[in-house]
Amino acid sequence: MSFRPIAEIGETPLLPERITFGSVSESISRPIEDRAPLGWWACFAVAVFFLGVLFVSLAYLFWEGIGAWGNNSPAGWAWDITNFVWWIGIGHAGTLISAILFLFRQKWRTSINRFAEAMTIFAVICALLFPTIHVGRPWFIYYPLPIPNQMGIWPNFKSPLLWDVFAVSTYFTVSLIFWYVGLIPDLATIRDRAKTASRRFWYGLFALGWRGSNRHWRNYERGYLILAAFSTPLVLSVHSVVSFDFATSVIPGWHTTIFPPYFVAGAVFSGFAMVMTLAIIARTAYGLQDIITMKHLELMNKIMLVTGSLVGYAYSMEFFIAWYSGNEYELYAFLNRATGPYWWAYWCMVSCNVISPQLFWFRRVRTSIPWMFAISFIINIGMWFERFVIIVTSLHRDYLPSSWGYFSPTIVDVGCFVGSLGLFFTCFMLFIRWIPMVAMSEVKGVLPEAHPHHHREDDQAYAETKPALA
Amino acid sequence: MDQISEMGAKPVALCLAEFSQPEACLHAAERVRDQGYQKWDVHTPYPVHGMDAAMGLGDSRLGWIVLCFGLTGVTAAFSMMYWMNGIDYPLIIGGKPADAIPSMVPILFELTVLLSAFGSLLGMLHLNKLPRHHHPVFYSERFDQCSNDKFFISIEAADRQFDAGHTKAFMESLRPDYVELVHEEDR
Numbered sequence: 232m233s234f235r236p237i238a239e240i241g242e243t244p245l246l247p248e249r250i251t252f253g254s255v256s257e258s259i260s261r262p263i264e265d266r267a268p269l270g271w272w273a274c275f276a277v278a279v280f281f282l283g284v285l286f287v288s289l290a291y292l293f294w295e296g297i298g299a300w301g302n303n304s305p306a307g308w309a310w311d312i313t314n315f316v317w318w319i320g321i322g323h324a325g326t327l328i329s330a331i332l333f334l335f336r337q338k339w340r341t342s343i344n345r346f347a348e349a350m351t352i353f354a355v356i357c358a359l360l361f362p363t364i365h366v367g368r369p370w371f372i373y374y375p376l377p378i379p380n381q382m383g384i385w386p387n388f389k390s391p392l393l394w395d396v397f398a399v400s401t402y403f404t405v406s407l408i409f410w411y412v413g414l415i416p417d418l419a420t421i422r423d424r425a426k427t428a429s430r431r432f433w434y435g436l437f438a439l440g441w442r443g444s445n446r447h448w449r450n451y452e453r454g455y456l457i458l459a460a461f462s463t464p465l466v467l468s469v470h471s472v473v474s475f476d477f478a479t480s481v482i483p484g485w486h487t488t489i490f491p492p493y494f495v496a497g498a499v500f501s502g503f504a505m506v507m508t509l510a511i512i513a514r515t516a517y518g519l520q521d522i523i524t525m526k527h528l529e530l531m532n533k534i535m536l537v538t539g540s541l542v543g544y545a546y547s548m549e550f551f552i553a554w555y556s557g558n559e560y561e562l563y564a565f566l567n568r569a570t571g572p573y574w575w576a577y578w579c580m581v582s583c584n585v586i587s588p589q590l591f592w593f594r595r596v597r598t599s600i601p602w603m604f605a606i607s608f609i610i611n612i613g614m615w616f617e618r619f620v621i622i623v624t625s626l627h628r629d630y631l632p633s634s635w636g637y638f639s640p641t642i643v644d645v646g647c648f649v650g651s652l653g654l655f656f657t658c659f660m661l662f663i664r665w666i667p668m669v670a671m672s673e674v675k676g677v678l679p680e681a682h683p684h685h686h687r688e689d690d691q692a693y694a695e696t697k698p699a700l701a
Numbered sequence: 702m703d704q705i706s707e708m709g710a711k712p713v714a715l716c717l718a719e720f721s722q723p724e725a726c727l728h729a730a731e732r733v734r735d736q737g738y739q740k741w742d743v744h745t746p747y748p749v750h751g752m753d754a755a756m757g758l759g760d761s762r763l764g765w766i767v768l769c770f771g772l773t774g775v776t777a778a779f780s781m782m783y784w785m786n787g788i789d790y791p792l793i794i795g796g797k798p799a800d801a802i803p804s805m806v807p808i809l810f811e812l813t814v815l816l817s818a819f820g821s822l823l824g825m826l827h828l829n830k831l832p833r834h835h836h837p838v839f840y841s842e843r844f845d846q847c848s849n850d851k852f853f854i855s856i857e858a859a860d861r862q863f864d865a866g867h868t869k870a871f872m873e874s875l876r877p878d879y880v881e882l883v884h885e886e887d888r
């Protein structure tokens with residue numbers, strides 16, 4: 232019996248044989264060091280255009296007030312909070328891949344974690360934008376912070392909206408720290424390869440003088456492990472807290488205990504869909520097929536299949552409980568979702584989120600780039616509709632039929648949403664240009680030759696020095 | 702610079718050996734450890750497993766630092782909420798007591814995590830004495846490859862056993878690809 236760690240039995244190598252330490256540095260550093268290709272400039276220009284749309288929309292919104300949006304009683308929350316919950320959900324895959332898969336020793340995460348984390352940070356920036364602007368007077372946004380003020384009052388710590396402030400800002404800060412800690416050794420690689428003085432200065436500055444010391448790696452790895460251990464419950468708590476905004480209210484369709492796990496599953500689902508969309512583009516554009524392999528993509532598709540099924544289960548369980556609880560308002564809210572004025576949004580959500588990922592049961596679909604790109608794109612759309620359905624369909628029919636209404640977005644609504652996509656993609660294009668998009672030191676650590684005992688003779692010698700298993 | 706070469710030989714800062722395989726470096730590290738050197742280090746492009754044992758290093762103390770930060774976070778969060786909503790400006794919401802503890806749980810958790818994350822970043826930098834951009838290993842031309850695909854062992858001149866000739870000969874006996882004496886401010 233050969234003496235090998237159990238995890239390696241029957242495992243095929245994660246990356247092709249031709250990948251070496253040097254080729255990892257080379258293929259990941261090159262996009263930063265070479266001149267930007269024309270395609271990058273084209274994408275960047277489009278992203279900056281939509282960023283401009285965001286600025287114009289926000290300027291108009293601040294000038295006119297929130298009335299520029301289509302919100303009206305009773306639908307006081309609409310696209311603003313839909314966008315917030317959607318963006319924060321997208322932000323979940325990064326930390327999930329980095330932290331939870333790290334704790335589970337899933338080595339395949341190393342090829343995708345870096346840009347998933349970057350995606351998290353940019354998505355959370357977009358998410359934070361919406362609660363900030365939806366208060367109407369964004370210059371008073373410091374009110375929820377516990378700062379002494381001349382009115383002698385303090386924020387209400389019993390409010391889920393305040394929990395949200397703490398949860399989302401903590402999430403952003405911790406994700407940023409986690410991302411930066413992971414980046415330090417890779418910034419050192421770029422510093423050491425630098426040919427220009429400015430690159431040596433800036434990457435050197437942020438690499439903090441990292442010299443790959445084993446005494447440092449020891450503390451570094453422990454720090455990374457602790458950050459992962461804290462980020463894991465954090466990522467689950469953030470979307471749970473976001474769901475408390477709804478679940479602690481008395482609105483039929485919101486006041487449900489299934490919300491925290493259901494929101495988390497949806498967040499992971501949409502986050503992986505966005506990682507998939509971006510990974511396919513980056514992999515094709517920069518020829519990273521050797522590092523982000525079909526195996527990585529297939530594993531992500533399996534996670535989408537699982538979380539998509541969880542989301543589907545949550546949809547059906549909401550209906551079941553609406554009926555089983557005997558609460559007529561609750562039952563009405565759900566029947567109204569499926570058959571009322573917003574039936575199109577509900578069925579759009581179901582077909583995008585429940586039906587489309589089921590295609591991943593087929594290996595042919597799971598390993599086909601066009602299919603997975605299309606499905607991940609559809610899931611992103613479907614998850615936006617999920618948030619829209621939860622928020623708007625619950626609000627547009629409240630307890631008083633006299634105040635029922637119908638929400639329709641205005642051009643400013645559309646501008647803010649499309650503009651936030653512009654903000655996200657502008658950040659993402661700059662990230663691809665300036666920061667190593669795959670964690671080089673981590674990929675090197677999972678190569679077969681990284682293990683000091685990878686040669687067969689050594690394994691044999693190693694096996695002989697160890698006692699045989701009983 | 703001409704002025705520097707006129708000033709004669711700079712003092713030796715450390716002796717550097719280069720390896721191209723992690724296992725060669727690992728076995729060499731075991732021998733440096735057994736030789737009794739204290740101020741020495743291994744430099745690798747990624748954390749090599751088994752290297753801590755090969756160097757004879759104990760466990761990282763980072764966990765204790767993070768524990769202190771985390772406890773600070775939870776204490777600060779509790780006293781902040783208890784004082785602000787319970788004592789200084791009592792808010793009765795939904796008939797609950799002003800200082801109700803269950804509603805504090807989310808923020809207690811968030812601030813514990815936040816402070817712990819600060820603790821692990823700052824603690825890691827503190828234990829590693831980073832940032833430090835001027836370490837003598839950077840004066841070696843070949844050391845640039847450390848973050849790419851080479852493995853290095855460095856023994857500092859500050860070590861009690863260090864002797865430029867002997868240490869260099871010892872390093873050569875480890876069968877590295879290259880050995881050099883790195884001088885202060887050599888580059």
